[in-house]
Structures are given as C-alpha cells and as structure tokens.
Amino acid sequence: MDIDCLPFNQTGYFSDFICNYVAEKEEVKPFYNRYPNLANFEAQIKEKAESFPEKNREVLYSSLQKQYEGFQLSEATQTHLKKLKEPITFTVVTGHQLNLFTGPLYFLYKIVSTINLTLELKKAYPKYNYVPIYWMATEDHDFEEINYFNFKGKKIQWNPGDGRTGAVGPFENTGLEDVFETLSDQLGNSKNAQTLKDLFEKAYLEHNNLAKATRYLANELFGEYGLVIVDGDDVNLKTLLVPYAQKDIFEKLGHKEVSNTIAEIEQLKSNYGIQVNPREINYFYLKDAIRARLVQQDGVFHVLDTDMKFTEEELKQEMVAHPERFSPNVIARPLYQEVILPNLCYIGGGGEIAYWLQLRSMFDGMKVPFPILLLRNSALVISQKQDEKLQKMNLRVADLFLKRSSFINKKIREISNIDIDFSPQKKQLEEQFQGLYELAKQTDKSFLGAVKAQEVKQKKGLDNLEKRLLKAQKRKLKDQVSRMSEIQNELFPNGSLQERTLNFSELYLELGEDLVPMLLKAFKPLDLKFSILKV
Structure with a gap:
C-alpha cells in the first residue's frame, strides 16, 4: 500500500470554516478551547478528571452491561467496559446514524480514526486508559436518510411500507429479507462475498430491531479493537441529563448561548455559513412511535402535532419520572454525550465539527468541559x-x-x-x-x-x-x-x-x-x- 496525502484546503470538498479550523486561523479560535494536538490533551485530561462525577461512571457501566446483553464481546471490549469504572479512564467518541449496512464508507473512517487516537494517547500519556466509543444515533427519526446504501452505483433500499415514525433505533427489521436477497444477487459467490452475506444476515435478520442490528455489525467489524458502543436511548443515562435538560427547557440557556455564538460567527469577514440553528427548546418528546418537538406557548408546554401538553410543574415531574421520554436534538445531543462520558475528544466530519464549533459557549453556561474537536480521517482509495x-x-x-x-x-x-x-x-x-x-x-x-x-x-x-x-x-x-x-x-x-x-x-x-x-x-x-x- 502506498500512502500519499493532500491538505484539506486543496481538495475543494471542505468548507472554509473547517479548513481555517484545521489551519488554526485566529478568527476561529474563539469557538473552541483546545486545538487537537497531543500536547493539549494533558490539560484536557486534567479538566475532565476534575469535573466528571464518580457516580456517572457507575451509571455508565451499569447501562452498558444491560445494552450488551445477548452480544458476544471480545476480550478487548470487555476490558474497556471494566476500565470505564476507573477514574483514570477516558474516552474518545465518534457518532453516526444507524445507516443500513453502515451506509457511506466514512462510517468506517470515523471509527478507525477514533481507535487510532486512543492508541496515540496511550503512547503519549501511558498512565491513563483510553476507550474508543461509537455513539449510535438511535433517537434520530430521519428514516429516509438511513434506509439505503449504494453498491456499485445502485441504490439498495429498505422499504418496510408500514408508515413507521419516531426514533429509528426501535424500528423492527421487517422487510429486510428483500434487501438481503437483492444484496446477495449483486455480491457474487466469492469468499469475501459470502462473508458479507453472513454479516448482513446475522446483523439484520437475526436481530429484531435496527439498534441491535447496528450494534452487532459495528461489534463484528471493530470489537477486536475494543470499540464500545453506546445507545443514548437509555433511562438511566438520561437521568444524568435531567438537570441540563431543565436548564435548556426552562431557562432557554441553549438557545441564548448558541444564538450569541452564531451572531459572532456571522460578524466575521470570512462569511462562514451556519450549520444548525438552535430552538428555544432543544428537546423532543419521545414516546412509543412519537418523537415530536417540545414547544412553549403562553406558558404551556406542548408536544408539537399532538394533543399532549404540560404545565411547567407537570413537565418537571415528567422529566424526573420519565427521563427516557426527553430526546435531545442536534444542539443538545453533544452535551448529553459529554455529561455521561469521561470524554476528551469528539471526532466527526466537516459538517459535524462546524456545528460543534457553535456550541462552546453553551457548554460553558452548562459548566460542562468542552471536548477537543478532531476532523476525522478522510481518504480516496485507489x-x-x-x-x-x-x-x-x-x-x-x-x-x-x-x-x-x-x-x-x-x-x-x-x-x-x-x-x-x-x-x-x-x-x-x-x-x-x-x-x-x-x-x-x-x-x-x-x-x-x-x-x-x-x-x-x-x-x-x-x-x-x-x-x-x-x-x-x-x-x-x-x-x-x-x-x-x-x-x-x-x-x-x-x-x-x-x-x-x-x-x-x-x-x-x-x-x-x-x-x-x-x-x-x-x-x-x-x-x-x-x-x-x-x-
């Protein structure tokens, strides 16, 4: 294998905002705390160690044990799960939607970047442990974005035909037999083709929902490297989120801070585009097949497009009694990750890093350490x-x-x-x-x-x-x-x-x-x- 490289700004496929972040341009520096180089991880480790509660580790470990029930784990993943209980263990995180059969190739690139960074950190700071994390976006409801993948120029699509709505993680895998047949016909009969068929069949036809299928698939591909897979749609993990969700919902802290940051970005001469805009409330209400926005009108909290509504006191009681029903949107989800994980760094694509750069002041307002942001590896394979x-x-x-x-x-x-x-x-x-x-x-x-x-x-x-x-x-x-x-x-x-x-x-x-x-x-x-x- 021959390896060459190009600067990101010479490819023509990355925004000025991201290229200037990579180049450490002065005008981008107000939007992050630490640039992604090895030397800066020392201070990041110290900050996270001082702020991450011991009880959160216990909740995290307990939840992951339940999430992995019924799955066969590698020795490396088992070791990492146990180490998450130790105060000297930290994580590096990437996240991705539950794309059918991993979706685009960069799914692999994200996770490989995450694993490799943990290895580099271990060499640089050997007295600590580092665990690579894949965060499954099980609560996303954009099914049309994930129900297909491309193979040799053809779109292979999953069409359940039952009008399903809500978070995609619990979606039953009905109808994927047809996708398996289509893929099998395209793959051929080589040894590698048979491996791919077995992988798809065991992931999607032997597991009853999309979250479990994706966990199986990622575990099969990366389990031997100690990858730990986290599903945020978890009642115990969301219990840890409640105080921060309350600040967002009742104090509008997320909306205020991110809006201020967006105003700062828009004043820059470089005329960067805005990746995401905050809502006054950055949470959905999640129940059964519903994932609908929470909105406040005349002092009453409504679940959009439903008959459900709450007074402020009723909503506070609901959050304590049923934290699993409160689902963070694209603005609040990064905060959720950092609250429940002893995390040092988030690795993502250009679009992801661009919207994370809008969030630093919100993290400051919530008193949660802002992670180091790292643009994932990208590649052209020839x-x-x-x-x-x-x-x-x-x-x-x-x-x-x-x-x-x-x-x-x-x-x-x-x-x-x-x-x-x-x-x-x-x-x-x-x-x-x-x-x-x-x-x-x-x-x-x-x-x-x-x-x-x-x-x-x-x-x-x-x-x-x-x-x-x-x-x-x-x-x-x-x-x-x-x-x-x-x-x-x-x-x-x-x-x-x-x-x-x-x-x-x-x-x-x-x-x-x-x-x-x-x-x-x-x-x-x-x-x-x-x-x-x-x-």
Missing part, C-alpha cells in the same frame, strides 16, 4: 487497476479533485499538440493598449473610456477564441476525454468524494479481512490531512 489507468493516462491524483470541467480543460491543455493558452497574446494586447492610454492622457482624457472599452472588447474576443479552440480540441481528443471522465467518475462518483457514496462492502469484496487493518495502518488522526491510499 485500486491497483485504477492506478494503472491513471499512470497510463499520465493523470495526477491531485487533479482528480478538480470539478469535471476544470479537470478536463486542464488536461486537454496539457496533452494538446497546439498551445491553447492565449496568455502571451493577452499580455501583448495589454502592452499595446498601455501605449494608447498614454496617448489619450496627452491628447484628450475623454478618449480614455473609448480605449478601455476597446481593450475589454478585444480581450473578450481572445477569451472566446480560446474557448472555441479548447472546445475543438476536446472534440478531436474525445476518446481521451471519455477515458479521463470515466476514471474520475469511478473515484469521485456523482462528483462527490468516494467516502460519501461507496459502501464498505465494495472495498471488502477486494480486500476482505485486510480492509480494517489497512485503514488502521494508514490513518494518522492528528496529521489532519486527506489520505490517498493505493492498494
């Missing part, structure tokens, strides 16, 4: 066959990150047997017009406008000629254009990063059980660069 194509066409991998038109235009200019760059002619034209400007100044200054208009017209004419020549060369070299477009689309399907479209099963068919070890070897989470892996 097979040997694809690499041979690239070499044959003399294509640089970095050029493939360009948008299609820019990529083709650049390569046509390079391989054309005639010069399509009219820059020398434009420079010569500018020199000629400079003389006309001098002449106009000496005679009649009103003549300057006419000279300028003529210069613009002639430059535009050269631009048009250059475009027509480029277009003609594209037609002449249409075979090369077709082959270049084909290989770019293989590696960047639908003009997107490979990791956002491909499912891990495509790589597993080729690499088998070497896939995860290969990623573990390749990824260096604190290097903060985009990886290019030739396998």
Whole structure:
C-alpha cells in the first residue's frame, strides 16, 4: 500500500470554516478551547478528571452491561467496559446514524480514526486508559436518510411500507429479507462475498430491531479493537441529563448561548455559513412511535402535532419520572454525550465539527468541559487497476479533485499538440493598449473610456477564441476525454468524494479481512490531512 496525502484546503470538498479550523486561523479560535494536538490533551485530561462525577461512571457501566446483553464481546471490549469504572479512564467518541449496512464508507473512517487516537494517547500519556466509543444515533427519526446504501452505483433500499415514525433505533427489521436477497444477487459467490452475506444476515435478520442490528455489525467489524458502543436511548443515562435538560427547557440557556455564538460567527469577514440553528427548546418528546418537538406557548408546554401538553410543574415531574421520554436534538445531543462520558475528544466530519464549533459557549453556561474537536480521517482509495489507468493516462491524483470541467480543460491543455493558452497574446494586447492610454492622457482624457472599452472588447474576443479552440480540441481528443471522465467518475462518483457514496462492502469484496487493518495502518488522526491510499 502506498500512502500519499493532500491538505484539506486543496481538495475543494471542505468548507472554509473547517479548513481555517484545521489551519488554526485566529478568527476561529474563539469557538473552541483546545486545538487537537497531543500536547493539549494533558490539560484536557486534567479538566475532565476534575469535573466528571464518580457516580456517572457507575451509571455508565451499569447501562452498558444491560445494552450488551445477548452480544458476544471480545476480550478487548470487555476490558474497556471494566476500565470505564476507573477514574483514570477516558474516552474518545465518534457518532453516526444507524445507516443500513453502515451506509457511506466514512462510517468506517470515523471509527478507525477514533481507535487510532486512543492508541496515540496511550503512547503519549501511558498512565491513563483510553476507550474508543461509537455513539449510535438511535433517537434520530430521519428514516429516509438511513434506509439505503449504494453498491456499485445502485441504490439498495429498505422499504418496510408500514408508515413507521419516531426514533429509528426501535424500528423492527421487517422487510429486510428483500434487501438481503437483492444484496446477495449483486455480491457474487466469492469468499469475501459470502462473508458479507453472513454479516448482513446475522446483523439484520437475526436481530429484531435496527439498534441491535447496528450494534452487532459495528461489534463484528471493530470489537477486536475494543470499540464500545453506546445507545443514548437509555433511562438511566438520561437521568444524568435531567438537570441540563431543565436548564435548556426552562431557562432557554441553549438557545441564548448558541444564538450569541452564531451572531459572532456571522460578524466575521470570512462569511462562514451556519450549520444548525438552535430552538428555544432543544428537546423532543419521545414516546412509543412519537418523537415530536417540545414547544412553549403562553406558558404551556406542548408536544408539537399532538394533543399532549404540560404545565411547567407537570413537565418537571415528567422529566424526573420519565427521563427516557426527553430526546435531545442536534444542539443538545453533544452535551448529553459529554455529561455521561469521561470524554476528551469528539471526532466527526466537516459538517459535524462546524456545528460543534457553535456550541462552546453553551457548554460553558452548562459548566460542562468542552471536548477537543478532531476532523476525522478522510481518504480516496485507489485500486491497483485504477492506478494503472491513471499512470497510463499520465493523470495526477491531485487533479482528480478538480470539478469535471476544470479537470478536463486542464488536461486537454496539457496533452494538446497546439498551445491553447492565449496568455502571451493577452499580455501583448495589454502592452499595446498601455501605449494608447498614454496617448489619450496627452491628447484628450475623454478618449480614455473609448480605449478601455476597446481593450475589454478585444480581450473578450481572445477569451472566446480560446474557448472555441479548447472546445475543438476536446472534440478531436474525445476518446481521451471519455477515458479521463470515466476514471474520475469511478473515484469521485456523482462528483462527490468516494467516502460519501461507496459502501464498505465494495472495498471488502477486494480486500476482505485486510480492509480494517489497512485503514488502521494508514490513518494518522492528528496529521489532519486527506489520505490517498493505493492498494
């Protein structure tokens, strides 16, 4: 395996906000406490150790024991579960939706980044223990976002057809037999294909809901590395959240603090976009097949689109009696994670890190330590066959990150047997017009406008000629254009990063059980660069 890398800001696929965070630009620094480098983890460990209650460890351990009932655990995961009770143990967390069969490839990248960071921390600060955590987003209700995955350019979708609503974790796995049959037909009959079939069948057809299926799947893929899987839809864990949920619901603290931060971000010259906006109440009411927003109207708390309502006192009593019925939204969920876990660092994609950067002042207001934020590893995986194509066409991998038109235009200019760059002619034209400007100044200054208009017209004419020549060369070299477009689309399907479209099963068919070890070897989470892996 050959490993190369690109700075994130040279890929064209990451926002300015994230690229400037990675680059430690001054204007981004007010939105986080500590930058993700090894040296900063010493202070993070100290802060978390001093603030994380011992009772929370007991609740966490007890809840995880119940969540893992019926699952076969590796020795590494069992060890990590026990160590979570110790005050010298800390976590590194990533989270993800319950995408069918892991969904996009970056599901694996998140977890591999998390595991590798715990290993680096152990080397740097060996007197502590570090546990990699995968947080399952079991309470999300966006079923349409997770009920499919892509395989070799085709969308394999789960359509239960029963109009189910509410949190996705408890969804029964009915109808997944059809998905299994579809996938089996596509996979073929190789040894690796059979492994994938067995994995899907045991995960989804031998477990009765989506949360259990996803736990099984992640445990099978990463259990030997000690991954611990947390389901936040847990009554005992949510008991720990109640005091913070009350501050959000009754004091509107989350809305106030995050709104202030958004105002600060919007005042920056860089004009960063806002990832998420806070609600006045950042919690849903979760019961049976309902996950609906809590809203306050005229002093009464309503569960949106239902007949349920509470006075303030009734809602406080409900939170104490049934904490499991209060489900944090995208603003409150990060706080929930940090309340129940002895966590040091959250690892996520660009969009996730961008909205976490909006939350620091809310954490300060809640008096909960803000974790170090780390952009997960990203990668482009190039097979040997694809690499041979690239070499044959003399294509640089970095050029493939360009948008299609820019990529083709650049390569046509390079391989054309005639010069399509009219820059020398434009420079010569500018020199000629400079003389006309001098002449106009000496005679009649009103003549300057006419000279300028003529210069613009002639430059535009050269631009048009250059475009027509480029277009003609594209037609002449249409075979090369077709082959270049084909290989770019293989590696960047639908003009997107490979990791956002491909499912891990495509790589597993080729690499088998070497896939995860290969990623573990390749990824260096604190290097903060985009990886290019030739396998």
